[in-house]
Amino acid sequence: MLLVADSVGFMADTPPSETTDTPGEASARDALDRVRFEEEALSHADQLYRVALRLSGSQQAAEELVQEAYLRAFRGWRGYRPGTNLAAWLATILRNAFLDEARKQSRRPAQESIDDTSEYYLYNHLTETAAEPQEAVLNRLSGGAIVDSLSEIPPNFREVVVLVDIGDFSYQDAADILGVPIGTVMSRLHRGRRALKQALANHASKQEAE
């Protein structure tokens, strides 16, 4: 199974598997592989879970997603090239697993577009609607409202915001994970953050009205 796009480059220099091992050598190598997987790959569980949680939107779905991603990663572990970005390699697999699951449930993320608004959309909105300073309104926004706002961003923009702003991946990592040029990452990030501000403005208004 091809786990990551060739364009990502993670698999490009993978040495062909040895076929001349004795059974003893093969099992020693398997054991070493397993130790490396458990030590290295599993240490990224926190970062992967954060991304999974914000992609899928529920704890249960995120746990299943992380588990599925690690199983795929384990099966394809020989395809990982040591020294390349392991977190990005794992996130690529996680994102593919997420898309597969979404496809199964026929909720393939639509390629939606979103309105372009001012950078200061939320700031201006709070200036017009709230009696308090803007940052005070931000402080009073509930965690639930913020999480909901993130989940309301159209999926193809949300995944970039999740990778960069929540997962701490660089623009280049996000480009590799998504298999798109870095310019696409930047424009989706820009629009995704604008959409987040619009959603936050709506939640802030709702909260004021309550």
Next chain:
Amino acid sequence: MSIDPCVGVESNLQPYLDRQLTPDEVGLIEGHLGECSYCRERYHFEAKLRDTVKTVCCGDPVPEGLVDRVRLHCRGLGAA
């Protein structure tokens, strides 16, 4: 950067917060932020917004037992 420094700051604020600008561009932005309260207030708000979203959305640690379940599951699969 744009001729109007406030417009320049607005359009470069996100890359600035992402640390994607060159040292020269950073110098221009920071120089302007030092003297313009209009941009400074908005910059503080944007930085605070980033922090708030991140703190809220990163708050959940990986559930207890998940890593152990993954480890056991992989061990059950045999060789990597």
